[in-house]
Amino acid sequence: MAHIIHADLDAFYATVEQLDNPELRGKPVLVGGRPESRGVVATASYEARPFGVHSAMPMRTAVRLCPQGIIVRPRFNRYREMSRLVMDVFRDFTEIVEPLSLDEAYLDISEAVNEAEGRWPLGVALELKRRVKEETGLTVSVGVSASKYVSKIASDLQKPDGLVVVPSGDETGFLAPLAVGKLWGIGPKTAERLNAEGVETIGDLASKPTDWFARVFGQRAESVRLRAAGQDNEPVHTERVTKSVSSETTFPDDIGDTEELHRVLDELASGVSGSLEGKGLQGRTVTVKMRLADFTTFSRQSTLPRPSNDVDPIRELAWRLLSAELTAGRTFRLLGVGVSNFSDGEEERQLPLTLEGDFSAVRREWWLPETTPLP
Template sequence: MLPPVRHIIHADLDAFYAAVEQLDNPELRGLPVLVGGRPEGRGVVATASYEARRFGVHSAMPMATAVRQCPDGIIVRPRFDRYREMSGLVMDIFRDVTEVIQPVSLDEAYLDVTEAAANRSPIAIAIDIKERVSAETGLTVSVGLGSGKTVAKIASDLQKPDGLVVVPTGQEADFLAPLAVGKLVGVGPKSAARLHDEGVDTIGQLATMPEAWFARHFGKRGDSIRDRARGIDHDPVQTSREAKSISAETTFAEDLPGNSEDERAELRAIVERLSGRVARSLPGKGLVGRTVTVKLRLSDFTTFTRQTTLPSPTDDEAAIVATAWMLLERELAPDRAFRLLGVGVSGFTQKEGPDETPEPVVAQQRLIL
């Protein structure tokens, strides 16, 4: 029996951080806005307004490069508390439509509106979402609507900003066929380059390749990539808040460098405190983890993570502290100061009993403040 037809929306706020800055400061409207760190501090672009994108500026670009390409760009430091506030307002609008929501980040989410579509056209639902977001927040959101998450996400990106693209049920493969293979979820830039070398440039060409070919090129992901290329996607919208790590983080009142012995000792103490919180939460859940991650935000708001995988799963506080400190110590430099530090553990298995074999689990991602 075929599964019932689903109606999935992917909603993606347009140039979110920059749009919030332009909303709050009318003097920035219509101007090229670059949200991120200063160019002299090795900052990067978090988001660029569409006025700046016309100059080829994009997210994750070094700010120095962005300024060269867009010399009239106005650099604005990120205000993440404000972005979280605005994101919450938008997510509340989504929840008025359906409880089946999977937030992906502050500015995008999947919505399963199948149940709501029993009484209303799914297109009408999508239009209503766009209108409410605009009226109630002043932001614009691009929406893709289809039978699965793959086509919905790709569709939401095709007519930005303020787009609405609908992929009718049964036309998923036709919709995907002419698109560049790199647009398919799971095909990154390196994979796309390899496929291009083999003459596979579009999703439609990818879909025609035999099953064994996918196994050779993508390994265990072969079957799922092949299905997505053919427009087949039954992946559910994950309403569970569970993810794959347990973490703790803190933001400092003042930026903290690690140049002197006292500063390094202070950073070490923070690592110990955060690692302890994470470690103490594991036994109660019966979990041990193999991967330790540190999250760092510099004084210019550049944010990145470093991680390593241990030889065996652990919930030992000392091991987590030692590993997290090793990762942080490698990032200390005379020109760096930190404004946020986080420690996380992932790669979980259930802790073994006397006669048990550990099995992989998916555990709740918890931000322990």
């Protein structure tokens, strides 16, 4: 029988800041950019949330709702460091860990559970929470069930520092009274449409006939129907085929200074190069992702003459791509660098001293303006 945990660190960025600076403890902390430069809230502490503040909210709005809030600029290197410590704790319980982001992961604890010897899912979850708290100072909300998506829903119900265990076989009863919007794949607009048809809860949804699902959800009908019934057999994935390696950062304040952009790009390219080397990969296609101050998001990409994981050619090509987009008055709120199109290892690893390529044929991909939470 499968036993799967979804573990989600509570208000991760804000909690790290409160741990590192005792003066912030017990106070409303807003991690993100400055309101005067169209900053966005990355994470709000639980002291700020009763005022209506949430992640991805413009900082200007957050300050209006919570004028006593303390704005703290993000420190992503510190958050990555703390995330590694937490993931190390997770791997003490099981090697089957699927990180979803810096602050959440799935764990398959089936091998750690042995009811005959008194090791129950609840006991494993309690020990996991205790270890994370003692070794990092962070609190983690945990959901436990036989499936990934039920565990994810469960972990969100009693935040912060929550723990919800759904016994095997009780999934349908657990889901039935919850709002239909809690179900994976049901966004706000779909939930509103379902509510208009009298479908308020997941139980209401599960009771609908098969032909109704086909009419409402089309190709997604069967997957939505099974999830509403509490049926999901997706395993916890520890390895995935790597199609690209990338790194990006969202700035707390918009950046238009060329030297600062060059510094950030250099750091991103170095990180990607190190990841490629660690994975034993060499790629040819370099992509630079950019998001402007108005949230317009687009990418530019071009190809190296030969596969590489060396930082110099990756950085040089990335800078050429970014340089072409630097115009007077244009400022950026996000920058990312990625490498893809990996070699099968048969090509000789040899790069010329200078880069070549037709930059007039750079691929262009555009997205409509959007509001996206910080990573």
